[in-house]
Amino acid sequence: MRIDDAADLGSLIRKRRQALRLSQGALAAQVGVSRQWLVEVERGKPRAEIGLVLRTLQALGVRLEAAARRRMPAGVLRRAPSAEVAPMPYAPGFSAHFGLDDLLDRARGKPR
């Protein structure tokens, strides 16, 4: 499942919890949070603490994977027109098959 915002997360947490037949109280006790917190997070509370959210996901057996896109999402860039986004070319030799780790290794090779 794709996670774009806190509402997605909340929805996922609730659905997974229900799939596992846990009550809010049971899951909250398991995670070590208050039931009220869980209620709000399930409803998509955007200001919840990331550490607790991740812990809850782990308790639910949900694994998060992050994948980086090659292109920047256009909508996101338009969001802050005053952003100082320099149209800076990437390093030579940067190809589509270049992994993030490779990039980091290369970056470590030269001081900033």
Add this chain to the structure above:
Amino acid sequence: MRIDDAADLGSLIRKRRQALRLSQGALAAQVGVSRQWLVEVERGKPRAEIGLVLRTLQALGVRLEAAARRRMPAGVLRRAPSAEVAPMPYAPGFSAHFGLDDLLDRARGKPR
């Protein structure tokens, strides 16, 4: 990349930001957060606001995917032996072989 805790997220955010050759100030402006917040999040601040973290990931073109495991991780369950795990049946037709995606599809068919 696997995301297990806030430190993973912070590390990913920093690496991706550097990959895109953005400064902390530039990314913060783009996301609409303070640079100080970004500094701390990159260092793995576990109490950061999930909504802002997700927004930052989007600004970096990072897509999050959640995958649910069939089985519960044994270690997580042992974490709270006093958990009130009630074996309570839910709506009829709800079986153990029910996948998360199926659950979501079914949920989309009915209003919340």
Add this chain to the structure above:
DNA sequence: AGGTCCTGTCGCCGTTCGCTGACAGGCACC
């Protein structure tokens, strides 16, 4: 009818947040 479990909601309180402004040090460049 009663009881149990569950979810949604409320108020209070100490803690922490995110923001702003600022400073210090490192590095690259002229």
Add this chain to the structure above:
DNA sequence: GGTGCCTGTCAGCGAACGGCGACAGGACCT
């Protein structure tokens, strides 16, 4: 030397957090 950019850190402040205890209402069972 200077300048500019960057990152890490600090202090203060209003807003919100998360936890706790509690209440209300619904569903289900006896």
